[in-house]
Amino acid sequence: MPYKEKKIEKKYYSIGEVAFMFKVAPSLIRFWEKEFDILSPQKNRKGNRQYTNADILNFKLIFHLVKEKGYTLQGAKEFLKENKNQRPPEEKVELKESLEKLKGFLIELREKL
Numbered sequence: 814m815p816y817k818e819k820k821i822e823k824k825y826y827s828i829g830e831v832a833f834m835f836k837v838a839p840s841l842i843r844f845w846e847k848e849f850d851i852l853s854p855q856k857n858r859k860g861n862r863q864y865t866n867a868d869i870l871n872f873k874l875i876f877h878l879v880k881e882k883g884y885t886l887q888g889a890k891e892f893l894k895e896n897k898n899q900r901p902p903e904e905k906v907e908l909k910e911s912l913e914k915l916k917g918f919l920i921e922l923r924e925k926l
Contacts, residue, residue: 825855825863834869835876842872848886849875851893877909 832839846852851871854862864872878889 822866825865826869828854828862828864831864831869831872835872837876845872845875849890849893851875 826834828839828842832842842852846854849871852868852875854864854868857863874893875889878884878892879886884892
């Protein structure tokens with residue numbers, strides 16, 4: 814049976830790692846934690862924030878609304894409140910990302926023809 818390499822996935826990420834993922838300052842992440850209830854990372858005994866994949870998806874959603882769509886903080890809060898019971902917004906963000914990758918692939922394919 815051939816060897817299949819497993820994808821290693823971390824359980825917790827530091828604030829520095831999350832800041833690096835989104836190319837933002839850690840202070841922005843801490844500020845948004847105070848502003849948005851859905852951002853609530855655990856803290857270890859030292860008090861360091863530990864972000865789970867769910868926390869990162871929530872941050873990605875807020876980042877998308879505020880930085881990419883141009884919502885104000887209050888507007889993003891209202892959007893999250895109004896769409897709480899609908900399809901999870903993080904799924905929409907993931908769908909958008911996959912469609913953008915597909916679009917890039919199709920453009921690349923068209924240029925080769």
